[in-house]
Amino acid sequence: MKKHNFSAGPCILPQSVLKKASDAVLNFNNLDLSLIEISHRSKDFVDVMENARALSLEHLGLQNKGYKALFLQGGASLEFLMVAYNLLEKKAAYLNTGTWSDKAIKEAKLMGEIDVVASSKEQNFNFIPKNYKIPADADYFHCTSNNTIFGTQMHKFPETAVPFICDMSSDIFSRQLDFSKFDLIYAGAQKNMGPAGTTLVIIKEEILGKVSRTIPSMLDYKVHLSKDSMFNTPAVFPIYVSMLTLQWLKDLGGVSEIEKVNNVKAALLYNEIDRNDLFKGFVTNAEDRSKMNATFTLTAENRKEAFDLMCKDAGINGLNGHRSVGGYRASMYNALPLESVQVLVDVMKELERKG
Amino acid sequence: MKKHNFSAGPCILPQSVLKKASDAVLNFNNLDLSLIEISHRSKDFVDVMENARALSLEHLGLQNKGYKALFLQGGASLEFLMVAYNLLEKKAAYLNTGTWSDKAIKEAKLMGEIDVVASSKEQNFNFIPKNYKIPADADYFHCTSNNTIFGTQMHKFPETAVPFICDMSSDIFSRQLDFSKFDLIYAGAQKNMGPAGTTLVIIKEEILGKVSRTIPSMLDYKVHLSKDSMFNTPAVFPIYVSMLTLQWLKDLGGVSEIEKVNNVKAALLYNEIDRNDLFKGFVTNAEDRSKMNATFTLTAENRKEAFDLMCKDAGINGLNGHRSVGGYRASMYNALPLESVQVLVDVMKELERKG
Numbered sequence: 209m210k211k212h213n214f215s216a217g218p219c220i221l222p223q224s225v226l227k228k229a230s231d232a233v234l235n236f237n238n239l240d241l242s243l244i245e246i247s248h249r250s251k252d253f254v255d256v257m258e259n260a261r262a263l264s265l266e267h268l269g270l271q272n273k274g275y276k277a278l279f280l281q282g283g284a285s286l287e288f289l290m291v292a293y294n295l296l297e298k299k300a301a302y303l304n305t306g307t308w309s310d311k312a313i314k315e316a317k318l319m320g321e322i323d324v325v326a327s328s329k330e331q332n333f334n335f336i337p338k339n340y341k342i343p344a345d346a347d348y349f350h351c352t353s354n355n356t357i358f359g360t361q362m363h364k365f366p367e368t369a370v371p372f373i374c375d376m377s378s379d380i381f382s383r384q385l386d387f388s389k390f391d392l393i394y395a396g397a398q399k400n401m402g403p404a405g406t407t408l409v410i411i412k413e414e415i416l417g418k419v420s421r422t423i424p425s426m427l428d429y430k431v432h433l434s435k436d437s438m439f440n441t442p443a444v445f446p447i448y449v450s451m452l453t454l455q456w457l458k459d460l461g462g463v464s465e466i467e468k469v470n471n472v473k474a475a476l477l478y479n480e481i482d483r484n485d486l487f488k489g490f491v492t493n494a495e496d497r498s499k500m501n502a503t504f505t506l507t508a509e510n511r512k513e514a515f516d517l518m519c520k521d522a523g524i525n526g527l528n529g530h531r532s533v534g535g536y537r538a539s540m541y542n543a544l545p546l547e548s549v550q551v552l553v554d555v556m557k558e559l560e561r562k563g
Numbered sequence: 564m565k566k567h568n569f570s571a572g573p574c575i576l577p578q579s580v581l582k583k584a585s586d587a588v589l590n591f592n593n594l595d596l597s598l599i600e601i602s603h604r605s606k607d608f609v610d611v612m613e614n615a616r617a618l619s620l621e622h623l624g625l626q627n628k629g630y631k632a633l634f635l636q637g638g639a640s641l642e643f644l645m646v647a648y649n650l651l652e653k654k655a656a657y658l659n660t661g662t663w664s665d666k667a668i669k670e671a672k673l674m675g676e677i678d679v680v681a682s683s684k685e686q687n688f689n690f691i692p693k694n695y696k697i698p699a700d701a702d703y704f705h706c707t708s709n710n711t712i713f714g715t716q717m718h719k720f721p722e723t724a725v726p727f728i729c730d731m732s733s734d735i736f737s738r739q740l741d742f743s744k745f746d747l748i749y750a751g752a753q754k755n756m757g758p759a760g761t762t763l764v765i766i767k768e769e770i771l772g773k774v775s776r777t778i779p780s781m782l783d784y785k786v787h788l789s790k791d792s793m794f795n796t797p798a799v800f801p802i803y804v805s806m807l808t809l810q811w812l813k814d815l816g817g818v819s820e821i822e823k824v825n826n827v828k829a830a831l832l833y834n835e836i837d838r839n840d841l842f843k844g845f846v847t848n849a850e851d852r853s854k855m856n857a858t859f860t861l862t863a864e865n866r867k868e869a870f871d872l873m874c875k876d877a878g879i880n881g882l883n884g885h886r887s888v889g890g891y892r893a894s895m896y897n898a899l900p901l902e903s904v905q906v907l908v909d910v911m912k913e914l915e916r917k918g
Binding site for chain 2: 209210211213215216217218219220221226227229230231233234239240241242244245246247248281282283284285286288289311314315318396398402403404405406422424425426427439440441442443444445446449523525526
């Protein structure tokens with residue numbers, strides 16, 4: 209049965225990528241060996257790593273601008289710590305827009321003073337704060353571009369004179385931005401890039417080397433950069449699948465092309481949420497709505513059983529909201545076809561029609 | 564062409580495991596979804612994680628003895644740091660038997676005083692030191708059970724009153740030991756367990772919580788234990804393949820059965836190295852030889868071209884020695900069939916016959 213996979217992450221990946229990944233587990237590059245049983249130092253895998261790093265920079269327009277890409281382990285959660293370990297000498301500025309910002313702040317506090325410049329925590333993160341001031345003496349400013357759990361997204365970014373760090377785990381490669389505004393971007397792979405188990409980190413090298421503490425090797429970006437992201441054995445399979453997905457995106461026309469599709473998908477679903485009286489969006493300011501994760505609830509709780517059953521019958525998967533928000537969450541990452549959103553919208557209309 | 568894969572890691576995995584892993588990338592548990600596109604919180608994946616954790620303890624005979632298993636990211640290299648972060652208050656004792664011990668010592672020094680109780684570093688690690696004393700006031704004792712690069716292995720372990728930590732990355736699940744001697748065992752998956760990208764950590768819980776420093780969340784074993792190894796998104800695919808490999812080992816009869824095969828493979832190859840005048844083992848004390856990684860060189864360098872070509876023609880892969888040792892290294896992990904060792908030995912004999 210054809211499934212429509214709205215999972216928040218790990219999430220849907222392109223079918224053509226899954227097919228190539230499955231084949232490579234049996235026989236990679238016609239070596240008569242599996243991808244996962246060859247040396248990570250072999251030319252075949254070094255090529256994978258270098259392609260993945262190059263494609264990441266290319267998609268963001270950051271080639272030849274002083275940036276380098278790394279594929280590390282530990283997820284965005286380890287980056288919360290690494291960012292502070294590598295960059296926080298005295299004080300850093302953080303914008304608190306959701307669970308992941310909150311966790312990033314908690315880890316960074318171990319390394320110095322944290323100035324939370326604005327927060328929507330008291331309103332359960334249902335909007336993106338604006339008009340805050342970033343102190344000029346901060347070592348850096350950190351924000352989360354898309355809040356998977358709450359369904360908000362930053363559509364404008366502040367101007368700042370200090371290094372700009374952004375956790376783009378759930379919307380990287382989904383839209384065009386001037387990525388050269390940012391000095392360090394990180395993203396867990398398991399949304400728009402690949403399977404769980406690797407994290408992309410893109411760093412403007414000039415911001416490193418300015419803290420006085422000794423950094424443990426595995427937490428030190430300079431160590432990983434000096435070894436071309438091969439300081440220790442990398443997560444071979446997740447990186448390979450990420451490379452395939454980045455290549456798929458390139459073949460499709462890149463970020464500018466997928467952004468058009470993402471805009472159409474998001475408009476289709478949000479229009480239905482707004483039109484259909486049985487549904488209500490979670491985010492208070494429509495301008496803060498995420499194009500990756502739409503959060504919504506039923507206005508009449510007694511329709512839940514019927515709606516859930518209809519979704520199931522339609523092959524819809526992964527629509528449950530996160531426990532801190534409740535209701536539903538439709539994640540519409542790059543690999544989700546427009547057709548799947550149409551199926552969901554049709555079910556919403558059908559629920560209304562049934563009265 | 565059938566390959567005989569002697570790679571040091573990532574390394575050979577059972578063919579039946581590769582087949583199941585390949586299938587799961589397309590359709591996992593008949594969900595009509597890929598293993599790598601479902602939520603890590605779904606019952607289907609939680610079952611994988613719990614099975615992998617349970618099988619790990621079962622293979623080592625450590626169920627119901629106060630131990631728990633974790634599947635973390637970052638490889639053994641991150642464990643070098645985490646062990647010290649979690650357990651080192653003042654002083655720890657380390658045995659230095661190779662490159663990985665050496666790196667573990669380097670990271671631990673950031674957290675306290677390190678007493679290197681013995682080292683074979685000055686002899687390029689070609690033997691395992693014995694008859695050292697472990698100070699009774701050390702917070703713990705750390706050693707590496709098998710040295711992949713140099714081809715040495717600890718066949719006896721010291722008695723010690725302090726917590727006993729062991730990096731078993733390259734020989735875990737290969738032989739029977741009284742594993743309850745150890746208080747913390749860690750192992751990167753990519754030898755006897757699975758693909759690169761996950762690390763097994765087995766901890767006797769009672770040794771935790773005794774250091775005074777604040778431990779960052781991602782480095783804190785107690786945090787990972789409190790979340791059943793799901794504090795953050797785990798490396799889904801590497802853990803799934805590890806679970807399959809642990810199940811394969813169980814179906815085969817477990818560690819005691821694979822140990823018999825490993826003993827036969829090692830004896831076959833070392834007998835030929837010792838018998839054939841064209842070859843010479845790297846390890847000085849035969850009693851310290853590794854049953855996982857046999858390191859050897861040609862006695863006449865002018866035979867290299869012929870030997871390499873014959874190996875290639877026989878489908879032998881991954882036999883190059885590490886640059887710090889040179890020569891050859893035949894890694895004979897659990898999944899390597901006896902047949903592959905026989906093919907290598909036949910090539911060695913054939914080289915001799917050709918004169």
